[in-house]
Amino acid sequence: MLILASASPRRHELLKQAGFDFTVEVANINETPLEGEAAAAYVQRLAVEKAQAVCGLHRDKETESYVVLAADTCVVADGQILGKPTDIMDARRMLALLSGRTHAVMTGVAAVFFGPEVKSRTIADVVITQVTFDLMSEQEIASYVATGEPMDKAGAYAIQGYAARWIPRIEGDYFNVVGLPIARVVHLLDQVQVPEE
Numbered sequence: 750m751l752i753l754a755s756a757s758p759r760r761h762e763l764l765k766q767a768g769f770d771f772t773v774e775v776a777n778i779n780e781t782p783l784e785g786e787a788a789a790a791y792v793q794r795l796a797v798e799k800a801q802a803v804c805g806l807h808r809d810k811e812t813e814s815y816v817v818l819a820a821d822t823c824v825v826a827d828g829q830i831l832g833k834p835t836d837i838m839d840a841r842r843m844l845a846l847l848s849g850r851t852h853a854v855m856t857g858v859a860a861v862f863f864g865p866e867v868k869s870r871t872i873a874d875v876v877i878t879q880v881t882f883d884l885m886s887e888q889e890i891a892s893y894v895a896t897g898e899p900m901d902k903a904g905a906y907a908i909q910g911y912a913a914r915w916i917p918r919i920e921g922d923y924f925n926v927v928g929l930p931i932a933r934v935v936h937l938l939d940q941v942q943v944p945e946e
């Protein structure tokens with residue numbers, strides 16, 4: 750049994766598109782970065798915490814084994830970690846920072862295997878994609894933010910949406926930017942279910 754620990758409609762869609770059957774349970778965790786925490790360590794830690802939080806809800810109840818999958822995406826530009834914008838001004842600030850430069854999108858992914866007679870096992874990884882933005886004028890930023898699209902996206906944009914017009918180039922997995930690096934996820938799911946010697 751596979752459980753996706755995510756409220757993100759993009760993650761649901763990508764996992765479904767890759768042919769997996771799963772149920773969804775949302776994890777509520779504190780997403781504040783630790784003092785001095787590097788971006789890659791941060792997204793990996795949050796993915797593990799989301800997966801383990803959902804696992805915790807099942808402990809002792811299940812008679813079958815299952816895998817919980819979770820992910821966390823952030824944008825890293827000019828040394829700053831950008832999550833989802835808090836409001837319109839925050840979204841404008843993020844887009845001004847991304848305009849005319851290349852940034853990194855990092856997604857941490859974690860899979861936890863758990864069963865009645867198995868000790869829980871966690872595997873996690875981080876996938877990085879470089880995304881290049883054209884210059885955006887203040888007017889373009891303001892009208893893009895007014896569409897509402899940026900508000901629930903890390904870095905305040907959706908490559909799969911209207912923002913595509915400002916993105917001439919990426920290097921790495923496109924699906925990683927949308928929130929779930931599906932090829933890497935398939936490997937993680939295979940690995941986590943192999944019994945330990």
Ligand SMILES: Cc1cn([C@H]2C[C@H](O)[C@@H](COP(=O)(O)OP(=O)(O)OP(=O)(O)O)O2)c(=O)[nH]c1=O
Nearest residue numbers: 755756757821822902903906907908926927928
């Ligand atoms: C950069 C970028 C991010 N995103 C989205 C993917 C994620 O849903 C979101 C990053 O926020 P996350 O905190 O990683 O995820 P979430 O809160 O949406 O869902 P959950 O924690 O329950 O799994 O930004 C896009 O859809 N397109 C993009 O181009």
